Amino acid sequence: MRYTTAIFDLDGTITDSGPGIMNAIRYAVKKRGLPEVPEEVLRSFIGPPLKEQFQSVFGLSEEEGTVMVTTYREYYSDKGIFENRVYDGVPETFERLKSAGVRILMATSKPEKYAKRIAEHFGFSQYFDFIGGACMDGRRTDKHEVIEYVIETCGVSRDAAVMIGDRRHDIIGAAKAEIHSMGVLYGYGSLEELEKAGAEMVAAEPGDISQILLK
Numbered sequence: 564m565r566y567t568t569a570i571f572d573l574d575g576t577i578t579d580s581g582p583g584i585m586n587a588i589r590y591a592v593k594k595r596g597l598p599e600v601p602e603e604v605l606r607s608f609i610g611p612p613l614k615e616q617f618q619s620v621f622g623l624s625e626e627e628g629t630v631m632v633t634t635y636r637e638y639y640s641d642k643g644i645f646e647n648r649v650y651d652g653v654p655e656t657f658e659r660l661k662s663a664g665v666r667i668l669m670a671t672s673k674p675e676k677y678a679k680r681i682a683e684h685f686g687f688s689q690y691f692d693f694i695g696g697a698c699m700d701g702r703r704t705d706k707h708e709v710i711e712y713v714i715e716t717c718g719v720s721r722d723a724a725v726m727i728g729d730r731r732h733d734i735i736g737a738a739k740a741e742i743h744s745m746g747v748l749y750g751y752g753s754l755e756e757l758e759k760a761g762a763e764m765v766a767a768e769p770g771d772i773s774q775i776l777l778k
Contacts, residue, residue: 566673566743567775568719569660570710572728573671573678573696574609575750577653578685585610591631597621608731609751612672612697612704630702631640644677650749652769657690668717669694670726670736671675671707676743693717706736713739727772731760745772 574580592599594675600620608616611633614628629702660667667690667759671678676698682688695713703712710726713719719742729750736758737744738761745764746757757765764771 566723567666568668568717568724569772569776570668570670570713570724570726570742572610572726572730572733573669573673573681573754575729576650576727576733576747577669577687578647578649578681579750580647580681581606581609581751583639583643586646587635587643590638593633594637595631596632606751608726610672610728611732612706614701615703632701639676644680645684645729647681647685650769651686654687654690656769656773657687658691660776661690663773663777665776666692666717668692668713668719669696670706670713671696672704672732673697674699674711682744706732707739710740710742712735714742725764725776727766730756731756734760734762745775747772 571577588605589610604620613632617623617631618628657667667689669678673696676693678694678696682691682694693716695709695715695716697709703709723741725743725745726733727745727747729747732750734744734746736759744762745766746762747766748754749768764775766775
């Protein structure tokens, strides 16, 4: 078996977290008096580090971006976190990988404590040997940093590991960490985005992930 470790992104890869994230963005934007933005722009917040995305979209300073993240969490930590669902076919994919002896890990730019709450709430935490994410204080939000944290914590063999995610940050982070990469098309990124970022493999549906990795 070529791949012994599968490292999964969370938002847009395991769960469709868009509704909760976008509602939390709307809440923060309204509370802080910023101009409303269309849904297409709201969708761009799913995946990337939030502070940087707030700064980019609204032209904010780093300090203002931090304030927006704090305001966002007022809604997200109470309601938005569970305005979410597991993609059909994902649990079955985990089952097949586990049965084949593949170690399953998570690397997300979402705060680690939120990722663990989501995994417990939606019933897929048992598949994971480790769930790694960002720190609440803003450290370790870059995807490459999170991937490195997971690799080093778990003693992952890089040449037999693959990062699976729906956005370019996942693919670029994997390349920087010198591991393999797979993009998924059922999340929030496009085929063009993933191919441009350098994805080695692409899965159209959750069920394709295990088929590609185990063939």
